[in-house]
Amino acid sequence: MFKFVILLGTCFSQKLFGNCNRRTTFQYYLVKFLILSSIWRIFNQNIKILNQFFHRITNFISYFFKAETIYGIDSPVLYEFFKTVLDDRRVFYAFSDIDHLRNELKKNTTRIKKTDFGTGINHSVTTVSDVVKTSSITKFKGELLFRLVNWFKPNNIIELGTNLGLSAAYMASACRDTTLISIEGDKSLAYLASNNIKQLELSNVNIVLGTFEKELSQILLNQPGTELFYIDGNHNKNSTIEYTKKIIQNCKNKYLLIFDDIYWSKDMSDAWLEIQEFKEFNFVIDLYFWGLAGKLPTLKAPIRKVLIPTRYKFWKAGFFR
Numbered sequence: 001m002f003k004f005v006i007l008l009g010t011c012f013s014q015k016l017f018g019n020c021n022r023r024t025t026f027q028y029y030l031v032k033f034l035i036l037s038s039i040w041r042i043f044n045q046n047i048k049i050l051n052q053f054f055h056r057i058t059n060f061i062s063y064f065f066k067a068e069t070i071y072g073i074d075s076p077v078l079y080e081f082f083k084t085v086l087d088d089r090r091v092f093y094a095f096s097d098i099d100h101l102r103n104e105l106k107k108n109t110t111r112i113k114k115t116d117f118g119t120g121i122n123h124s125v126t127t128v129s130d131v132v133k134t135s136s137i138t139k140f141k142g143e144l145l146f147r148l149v150n151w152f153k154p155n156n157i158i159e160l161g162t163n164l165g166l167s168a169a170y171m172a173s174a175c176r177d178t179t180l181i182s183i184e185g186d187k188s189l190a191y192l193a194s195n196n197i198k199q200l201e202l203s204n205v206n207i208v209l210g211t212f213e214k215e216l217s218q219i220l221l222n223q224p225g226t227e228l229f230y231i232d233g234n235h236n237k238n239s240t241i242e243y244t245k246k247i248i249q250n251c252k253n254k255y256l257l258i259f260d261d262i263y264w265s266k267d268m269s270d271a272w273l274e275i276q277e278f279k280e281f282n283f284v285i286d287l288y289f290w291g292l293a294g295k296l297p298t299l300k301a302p303i304r305k306v307l308i309p310t311r312y313k314f315w316k317a318g319f320f321r
């Protein structure tokens with residue numbers, strides 16, 4: 001395939017610069033090199049995107065077939081989980097305030113310099129509007145996060161990856177007496193997030209500027225026994241497993257870790273496969289867009305399930321179980 005691309009590029013450049021005389025040989029080879037390397041880069045990038053796309057699609061199909069609704073479960077804990085989290089359609093007051101903030105951010109074309117920890121690209125220039133559209137939690141997931149916090153009632157929350165503070169806002173509004181510490185490595189985003197949290201009048205959020213690698217251990221020491229963790233940054237296998245091990249060392253007998261985008265890439269799916277096998281967890285739920293893993297002291301037997309809100313598989317109403 002590579003040879004084919006090179007050949008195509010060579011033919012194309014020869015057609016364009018076929019009349020060059022010897023004096024321009026250097027320019028000719030330089031332009032040829034630039035054209036070929038651009039073609040190769042575009043080809044490589046697209047293959048990566050296509051691969052990721054197929055990975056997500058195939059995993060979604062497999063998830064969808066396996067997923068159970070409220071009619072497929074017999075545990076009282078899961079029944080409660082469906083009723084108050086997955087199938088709950090109540091609209092809470094906090095939602096409209098966060099929606100309003102999200103709409104304002106979408107219109108904000110202020111340019112910011114952003115460090116992308118995921119790809120290692122330093123200081124790419126983007127706009128607030130682009131950040132909220134591409135990296136912030138969606139309305140669907142945000143409202144589900146609110147319900148999940150409401151159901152779990154954690155003593156404290158630690159978030160890895162604040163971004164503009166929207167996921168923090170959903171969690172903090174669900175439990176206003178609970179302290180939420182959110183870690184963000186990018187200075188501009190941490191600053192914008194603090195302003196957004198202030199605008200929502202949420203006094204229980206503390207944004208820490210620094211990398212997860214540097215800040216997490218100290219925060220865990222200062223706040224032992226934290227019960228809820230939202231891990232939404234640095235989506236790669238080794239880091240995700242490393243954070244998980246660090247976190248569970250500092251947990252007591254009730255805790256829950258929410259992993260965002262577990263099927264984002266092959267690497268993240270491998271991380272999720274490994275995390276599910278940790279012997280410390282007795283509650284493991286696959287929701288496709290999130291993986292939940294934790295320890296619930298009330299459970300008599302471990303739970304390991306693939307679940308979907310009942311409305312997305314409404315025909316599974318218990319008739320053909």
Ligand SMILES: C[S@@+](CC[C@H](N)C(=O)[O-])C[C@H]1O[C@@H](n2cnc3c(N)ncnc32)[C@H](O)[C@@H]1O
Nearest residue numbers: 117136137161163166167185211212232233234
């Ligand atoms: C997907 S965004 C988080 C979105 C946010 N939780 C929300 O839903 O509104 C991930 C964030 O994590 C930050 N991040 C990624 N890797 C990091 C690292 N190693 N240390 C600190 N921050 C990091 C990025 O700067 C980015 O803002």
